[in-house]
Amino acid sequence: MPRPTVARIDLEALRRNYRTACQRAGSARVMAVVKADGYGHGISRVASALADLAPKYAVACVEEALAIREAGLAQPVVLLQGVHAETDLTNCAERGFEPVLHSEQQLTWLSGSRNRPRLWLKVNSGMNRLGFHPGELASVMQRLDRAGALATLEGFVTHFACADDVDSPMTARQTEVFEQATAAWPERMRSVGNSAAHFHPGQPLYDWSRPGIMLYGGSPMIGKTGPELGLEPVMSLEAPLISTRMVPAGESVGYGASWVADRDTRMGMVAIGYGDGYPRHAGTNTPAAINGQRIRLIGRVSMDMLAVDLTGAPDAREGDSVELWGRTVGVDEVATCAGTISYELLTGITARVGRHYL
Numbered sequence: 001m002p003r004p005t006v007a008r009i010d011l012e013a014l015r016r017n018y019r020t021a022c023q024r025a026g027s028a029r030v031m032a033v034v035k036a037d038g039y040g041h042g043i044s045r046v047a048s049a050l051a052d053l054a055p056k057y058a059v060a061c062v063e064e065a066l067a068i069r070e071a072g073l074a075q076p077v078v079l080l081q082g083v084h085a086e087t088d089l090t091n092c093a094e095r096g097f098e099p100v101l102h103s104e105q106q107l108t109w110l111s112g113s114r115n116r117p118r119l120w121l122k123v124n125s126g127m128n129r130l131g132f133h134p135g136e137l138a139s140v141m142q143r144l145d146r147a148g149a150l151a152t153l154e155g156f157v158t159h160f161a162c163a164d165d166v167d168s169p170m171t172a173r174q175t176e177v178f179e180q181a182t183a184a185w186p187e188r189m190r191s192v193g194n195s196a197a198h199f200h201p202g203q204p205l206y207d208w209s210r211p212g213i214m215l216y217g218g219s220p221m222i223g224k225t226g227p228e229l230g231l232e233p234v235m236s237l238e239a240p241l242i243s244t245r246m247v248p249a250g251e252s253v254g255y256g257a258s259w260v261a262d263r264d265t266r267m268g269m270v271a272i273g274y275g276d277g278y279p280r281h282a283g284t285n286t287p288a289a290i291n292g293q294r295i296r297l298i299g300r301v302s303m304d305m306l307a308v309d310l311t312g313a314p315d316a317r318e319g320d321s322v323e324l325w326g327r328t329v330g331v332d333e334v335a336t337c338a339g340t341i342s343y344e345l346l347t348g349i350t351a352r353v354g355r356h357y358l
């Protein structure tokens with residue numbers, strides 16, 4: 001029997017989160033961002049579960065887009081990072097992938113290519129990661145025109161740096177820059193919104209929004225959990241309790257003997273560790289749950305197991321299932337304890353953990 005360390009994926013919760021995104025997007029259409037293996041949930045299952053709702057998907061790279069086609073899905077797929085080689089442009093054109101054009105190199109490839117995909121132009125509105133400067137846009141458009149590529153241009157995209165913080169003035173500033181930069185081409189579509197932008201009152205989302213983390217129930221906002229934003233957890237990460245013991249006061253548990261019992265403590269070992277993608281930076285007091293009761297981690301996370309204090313769950317027995325995150329303990333809470341964000345935890349679950357779909 002395989003080790004019952006599993007990620008249970010609630011595809012109905014995913015669908016409800018997608019509908020929440022649609023409600024928040026107003027008149028914008030919603031492309032489902034399923035990059036990084038559907039944020040760790042399994043790209044083909046996630047994309048298939050949204051197939052009758054989502055008119056478009058977005059991924060980082062061609063391989064991910066191909067996985068969507070292999071799942072038998074025909075919707076257009078936006079490549080947020082564009083192509084990494086000229087030959088990919090033909091691939092995109094033939095398969096209905098829509099690369100984002102963000103660099104000189106990509107522009108040169110496109111100009112020389114005969115088989116042209118539908119595409120998006122990335123505007124750097126202040127994130128300073130990728131994209132053309134607003135001042136360059138007119139000349140880029142001229143070059144696309146000369147290359148005969150305007151016919152396949154869907155529109156403009158940009159990405160926000162600080163949308164997780166409603167108090168930051170950066171989002172409004174970037175929106176303003178983007179709006180002015182693209183004003184000369186009002187017939188083109190525009191897309192700005194990651195998940196966080198759906199939670200800014202009054203934020204325009206234009207024609208297409210691009211939510212990722214909120215579909216999976218993770219919070220895109222600083223200081224708020226997914227459930228506090230009306231999102232449902234999609235992944236429940238579970239592992240069995242494989243051993244329990246009393247640790248006498250004064251004795252330690254685990255590597256480095258970093259946790260020492262201040263009183264006789266009933267503790268248990270859980271069959272999951274950083275080799276499964278559970279964060280090693282989650283220290284003592286990180287929450288978990290057993291039989292619906294909240295417990296806490298103690299000591300250091302090992303590769304294949306971790307220790308919990310069972311004081312709060314006196315009935316817990318070997319074989320019981322421990323929830324590392326899910327409906328009782330939010331993934332955002334664990335992320336905060338580990339000094340990271342839910343995105344990293346969800347995408348970090350390794351192949352050793354079976355995905356079970358509800």
Ligand SMILES: *Cc1c(COP(=O)(O)O)cnc(C)c1O
Pocket residue numbers: 033035080159193194195196210211212213214220
């Ligand atoms: C990943 C990504 C998104 C989705 O971001 P979330 O914060 O997960 O909603 C949207 N747009 C771009 C360009 C991205 O790279």
